[in-house]
Each structure stands twice: as C-alpha cells, then as structure tokens.
Amino acid sequence: MKTNMLPLLVSLAFADISECFSTIHAQLTPGAPPGAVPIGKDFTSFSIEYSHFPWFAGNRSQPNQFSINLLLNLGRMTGLMPVIRVGGNTQDDIHYNASLTVPEYIPGAVIDDHRPPIYVGPSFFSSFGTFPNTLYIPGINLAMNGSAGTATRKIETELTCKALGSSLFMFEVGNEPDHYMNYFRRPSNWTVDEYVEEWLTGSQLVADVMASACPHLVKQSSGFFAPSFGGTDLGKPFSAQTAFEGGQDSRHDIRQISVHNYMGSATNPGISLQGTLMNHSSIMRSLAAHVTLAAELRNFTTVPYVLGETNSLSGGGATGLSNVFGSALWVVDYSLYAASQGILRAHFHQSVTSPYAAWTPNGTLTTNPPYYGNIMVNAAIGSAPGTVIAPLELQTINDDRVSAYVLYDHGGKTLPRVVILNMREWISTAVGTRPALNVTLAVPAGANGARVERLAAAGANVTTGITYAGTSYDYDLAQGQPTVVDEAASRETVLVDSSAKTISVDIPDSQGVVLHLF
Numbered sequence: 001m002k003t004n005m006l007p008l009l010v011s012l013a014f015a016d017i018s019e020c021f022s023t024i025h026a027q028l029t030p031g032a033p034p035g036a037v038p039i040g041k042d043f044t045s046f047s048i049e050y051s052h053f054p055w056f057a058g059n060r061s062q063p064n065q066f067s068i069n070l071l072l073n074l075g076r077m078t079g080l081m082p083v084i085r086v087g088g089n090t091q092d093d094i095h096y097n098a099s100l101t102v103p104e105y106i107p108g109a110v111i112d113d114h115r116p117p118i119y120v121g122p123s124f125f126s127s128f129g130t131f132p133n134t135l136y137i138p139g140i141n142l143a144m145n146g147s148a149g150t151a152t153r154k155i156e157t158e159l160t161c162k163a164l165g166s167s168l169f170m171f172e173v174g175n176e177p178d179h180y181m182n183y184f185r186r187p188s189n190w191t192v193d194e195y196v197e198e199w200l201t202g203s204q205l206v207a208d209v210m211a212s213a214c215p216h217l218v219k220q221s222s223g224f225f226a227p228s229f230g231g232t233d234l235g236k237p238f239s240a241q242t243a244f245e246g247g248q249d250s251r252h253d254i255r256q257i258s259v260h261n262y263m264g265s266a267t268n269p270g271i272s273l274q275g276t277l278m279n280h281s282s283i284m285r286s287l288a289a290h291v292t293l294a295a296e297l298r299n300f301t302t303v304p305y306v307l308g309e310t311n312s313l314s315g316g317g318a319t320g321l322s323n324v325f326g327s328a329l330w331v332v333d334y335s336l337y338a339a340s341q342g343i344l345r346a347h348f349h350q351s352v353t354s355p356y357a358a359w360t361p362n363g364t365l366t367t368n369p370p371y372y373g374n375i376m377v378n379a380a381i382g383s384a385p386g387t388v389i390a391p392l393e394l395q396t397i398n399d400d401r402v403s404a405y406v407l408y409d410h411g412g413k414t415l416p417r418v419v420i421l422n423m424r425e426w427i428s429t430a431v432g433t434r435p436a437l438n439v440t441l442a443v444p445a446g447a448n449g450a451r452v453e454r455l456a457a458a459g460a461n462v463t464t465g466i467t468y469a470g471t472s473y474d475y476d477l478a479q480g481q482p483t484v485v486d487e488a489a490s491r492e493t494v495l496v497d498s499s500a501k502t503i504s505v506d507i508p509d510s511q512g513v514v515l516h517l518f
C-alpha cells in the first residue's frame with residue numbers, strides 16, 4: 001500500500017509547485033482605456049416576485065427592517081439605492097378583491113400549466129414605499145383580458161401610484177408576454193402584432209389613470225419599462241425586435257428597455273458551478289444575445305437597455321449551485337461584464353424560497369451568498385461620480401475561470417480600481433494546499449499602493465462564513481448591518497514595488513479581489 005502511494009504523492013507535490021502560484025501580468029493605464037463605458041450607481045438592483053413582495057417589504061406600519069438594512073448597505077456604498085422592480089410570473093395572476101382583509105390570498109397551485117389567480121386586497125399596496133429613498137418599477141397585469149383585465153389594470157395603477165407617490169419610477173405592463181402561450185394565457189397562435197395592440201391599449205390606460213389619480217406624478221413617472229420579454233428570441237417571429245418593428249414604441253414612451261436573462265434553467269442537465277456559473281466564457285455567451293438585441297433595438301430607440309429580471313438559473317435557481325459561494329463570484333463577473341457591455345442595470349430576481357435569493361426575508365432570516373457578490377460589485381463601483389468600466393486584459397493566462405476589470409472615476413482621470421476574479425473551483429473539504437494566482441500589475445505613475453478587499457470563503461460550495469473585506473453582513477451578527485469579523489482582512493494593503501513599478505497580490509482559487517489604488 002505504502003509503496004504504491006509514494007509515486008502519487010511525489011507527482012502531487014510537483015503539481016503543487018508548478019500550479020500553486022500561476023503568475024499573471026497586466027498593465028494598468030494611467031487613464032481609462034478606450035471602450036470604457038459608464039457604470040450606474042444603481043447597477044445592482046432587484047426584482048421581487050409580485051406575490052412575495054409583502055414578505056420582502058413588510059408594510060407601512062411594520063417595514064421589513066432586515067431587507068432595509070441590506071438595501072441600505074448597497075446604497076451607502078455607491079450613493080444610490082437599488083431600484084426595486086415588483087413583478088414576475090405572479091404579476092399576471094393578480095386579481096383585485098376590495099373586501100379582502102389580508103394582503104393576499106392564493107387559493108391554489110398550478111393545474112395543467114393553468115396558473116391560479118392570486119387575490120390582493122387594499123392592504124397589499126401598503127407594502128409599496130417601505131424602502132428608504134428607493135425608486136420602484138411596479139408590474140401591472142396584462143395577461144387578464146376583456147373588461148375584467150381593464151378593471152384590474154385600472155385599480156392596480158391607481159392604488160400603486162397613490163401608495164408610491166414620488167417613489168414611482170415607471171410602470172411595467174405585463175411580464176414575459178412572449179411566454180403567455182405557455183400558460184394558456186393566450187392561444188398558441190397569438191401574434192406579436194396582437195401583443196403590441198394589447199400593450200398599447202393597456203399602457204395607454206395606465207397613463208390615463210395616472211393622469212387622473214396621480215396627476216402630480218405624470219411629469220416624473222410616465223413612460224414604461226418594456227417589453228419585459230423572457231428571452232431575446234433573436235430572429236424569431238415573436239421577439240422584442242418584431243414588437244418594435246410592429247410599433248410598440250410608436251408613442252415614444254418606452255423609457256427603458258427591459259429583457260430577462262438566466263444562465264440556464266435549474267432543471268437543465270449538465271449545469272455545474274464551474275462549467276456554467278464560475279465561468280467567464282459561459283457568462284459572455286449568456287449575455288451575447290442581449291448585446292446583439294440592444295444593438296438591434298437602437299434602430300428604434302436610444303433608451304437604455306436593462307436586464308429587468310435576471311439571476312443564475314431560472315425556476316428559482318438550483319440548490320448547490322445558486323445558493324453557494326460560487327454564485328457570489330458569478331454575481332460579480334456577470335454584473336461587471338454586463339456593465340462593461342453597456343447594460344444599464346441588472347435586477348436580480350428574488351422570491352422567498354428560491355435558492356438564488358440574496359436574502360431570506362421571513363422565517364429564519366439569512367443573508368445568502370449572492371448578496372456578497374452584490375456587495376463586492378457596489379464596492380467596485382464606489383460613490384465617486386463619473387465611474388467608467390472596461391474589461392482588463394490579463395497576460396500570460398488564457399483561462400475562462402479568471403477575469404478582470406478596471407474602473408475609473410471622474411470619466412477616467414483617476415487611479416483605477418481593479419477587480420480580479422479567480423473562479424477556479426476550490427471545494428471546502430478538499431485536501432492539500434489551496435492553489436492561488438499570483439497577479440502582478442504594472443501600475444501608472446502616482447500609484448503608491450492599493451487597499452485590498454477580498455470576497456472570501458472556505459470554498460466555492462459553502463453557504464456560510466462568507467466575508468467581503470473582512471466584513472460579514474449576516475443576520476445573526478447585526479441584522480445584516482456590516483460587522484468586521486476579520487480585522488486584518490479589513491485593513492489589508494499592498495505597496496508598489498518602487499523599482500519595478502508593480503504591485504503583486506495572491507488570489508486563492510475561488511476568491512475575488514478589489515484593489516483600490518492609492
């Protein structure tokens with residue numbers, strides 16, 4: 001036994017020496033590189049499933065303080081609160097019942113793909129406006145047709161605009177109408193032209209009700225978030241492109257384009273942490289169709305393009321993938337890559353019980369791994385004005401598990417922040433030395449060093465013990481408010497090697513860093 005083991009140990013030791021510290025070089029330019037694009041302070045935004053909104057928000061008399069703490073952390077880092085879209089599949093299931101004394105009543109489950117109604121009463125609308133200094137994009141039911149549909153849109157618009165007041169950003173009319181045929185919401189031969197006609201009628205009604213119920217909001221809150229399709233559907237007869245061709249923006253009141261994206265479905269075979277989420281190629285591939293669609297739609301409108309509902313895997317995400325630390329690294333690479341391609345915001349979708357939820361707002365309260373990715377993104381964005389972002393080209397490495405970005409403030413005239421992600425999978429229970437990348441960056445003149453903030457955990461597959469810059473946002477410590485748990489990590493710095501004009505930092509597998517040059 002022993003003699004058999006020996007050659008294996010020797011080769012492992014050799015592997016350790018050669019692989020443990022792969023060295024990466026990159027050149028930081030004194031100003032932002034060509035192709036750097038602005039990144040918004042509210043890039044990190046959320047979408048909350050309509051029927052779960054009361055659990056996330058609480059209500060006027062009892063707001064959900066944990067949600068508020070977590071949103072405030074993000075808002076303080078960039079100076080702007082995340083935008084909250086309230087919508088999703090259940091947005092199109094809403095019926096209004098004026099006699100309901102509870103916020104909502106859900107009588108049944110999906111039967112043969114027919115979705116059951118969800119009744120909301122007057123108190124449901126008291127959940128709007130509990131988050132401080134926050135703008136909302138509330139969803140309106142478009143699936144319900146006939147006079148019942150008209151009446152529902154009318155009352156929803158009135159109660160929502162009155163509840164939100166100046167927190168109303170704009171309305172969204174219909175969620176993923178390109179998928180209505182899948183739920184028997186429309187006949188299978190429903191066409192994009194019929195959709196456009198219904199949307200124009202429905203959104204005009206919303207605008208008219210706004211003008212009479214909330215006239216003081218018309219100036220700031222008009223225009224729509226649309227078409228909120230489930231897919232880019234490039235080249236298909238029912239797509240955002242054909243809807244715009246069919247005149248969806250003929251009134252020029254689409255204020256921001258919203259299209260949804262997931263990396264795949266929780267039930268797809270072959271989905272894995274390394275192959276799907278902790279993988280820069282797979283992230284670029286997932287967003288490529290959006291980059292194409294955004295360019296196509298510029299033939300019709302110049303308004304910004306937003307991922308109006310997104311997350312790791314559709315269907316709530318998958319346990320073991322969407323709810324583990326690797327998904328935090330995914331959030332960072334996905335967000336920064338999307339931003340570097342000119343996407344204005346990403347609304348990470350939330351529902352109470354879903355594995356991809358950034359936090360669990362009721363029952364056993366927890367801050368979940370994806371939230372730490374949102375924190376790192378906002379730390380990279382920062383609060384200074386005029387921030388621009390570009391991918392950073394890494395030399396001496398060609399690995400789709402490693403990616404990097406640079407961010408400059410004031411339109412590109414400052415020393416940069418550098419984000420480097422080592423998404424090589426390290427499982428917490430693995431034995432041996434955790435490999436690391438040794439990154440050496442040539443820095444511009446005037447740089448003396450960098451503050452080093454790490455997104456760290458014991459491994460890609462853990463769900464707890466995650467920190468950013470030595471700080472925990474877990475519920476159990478301070479109800480989600482930042483708590484330094486690793487003093488040294490919260491103060492880590494690296495100085496410039498004055499002769500080589502470089503800085504070097506080691507990044508263990510399954511870890512990310514933000515370097516704030518000073």
Ligand SMILES: *[C@@H]1O[C@H](CO)[C@@H](O)[C@H](O)[C@H]1NC(C)=O
Pocket residue numbers: 097098099100101119
């Ligand atoms: C509306 O709510 C009331 C009070 O719960 C209930 O009695 C009534 O049946 C509901 N109506 C509908 C159509 O569900």
Ligand SMILES: *[C@@H]1O[C@H](CO)[C@@H](O)[C@H](O)[C@H]1NC(C)=O
Pocket residue numbers: 058059060061062123126
């Ligand atoms: C707010 O929520 C609390 C707790 O669920 C509930 O007791 C209270 O009645 C609600 N208030 C309103 C105005 O809906």
Ligand SMILES: *[C@@H]1O[C@H](CO)[C@@H](O)[C@H](O)[C@H]1NC(C)=O
Pocket residue numbers: 145146147184185186187
């Ligand atoms: C509403 O849509 C359903 C499903 O497509 C259809 O059966 C029904 O006739 C429509 N009703 C009206 C009033 O358009």
Ligand SMILES: *[C@@H]1O[C@H](CO)[C@@H](O)[C@H](O)[C@H]1NC(C)=O
Pocket residue numbers: 187189190191
């Ligand atoms: C869809 O099918 C229905 C029933 O077969 C038919 O009456 C209707 O005209 C069709 N609509 C279109 C747009 O083809």
Ligand SMILES: *[C@@H]1O[C@H](CO)[C@@H](O)[C@H](O)[C@H]1NC(C)=O
Pocket residue numbers: 274275276279280281282285400401
């Ligand atoms: C990353 O994703 C790409 C594209 O889906 C795939 O070809 C590649 O094998 C993946 N890389 C790893 C390390 O799994």
Ligand SMILES: *[C@@H]1O[C@H](CO)[C@@H](O)[C@H](O)[C@H]1NC(C)=O
Pocket residue numbers: 295296297299
């Ligand atoms: C914009 O429209 C023109 C004319 O229809 C077309 O040739 C071009 O390919 C379109 N651009 C994009 C990016 O789709």
Ligand SMILES: *[C@@H]1O[C@H](CO)[C@@H](O)[C@H](O)[C@H]1NC(C)=O
Pocket residue numbers: 051052055352362363364
């Ligand atoms: C949490 O919210 C979900 C979604 O509305 C609900 O089904 C569940 O009962 C709630 N759990 C607790 C413990 O309140």
Ligand SMILES: *[C@@H]1O[C@H](CO)[C@@H](O)[C@H](O)[C@H]1NC(C)=O
Pocket residue numbers: 021023438439440504506
């Ligand atoms: C990383 O690279 C730098 C520059 O080549 C070197 O000084 C440093 O010792 C390396 N660190 C490790 C842990 O290999």
Ligand SMILES: *[C@@H]1O[C@H](CO)[C@@H](O)[C@H](O)[C@H]1NC(C)=O
Pocket residue numbers: 427428429461462463
């Ligand atoms: C991480 O993966 C290892 C190896 O598969 C496993 O033993 C361990 O339980 C996993 N940890 C978690 C938190 O899933």
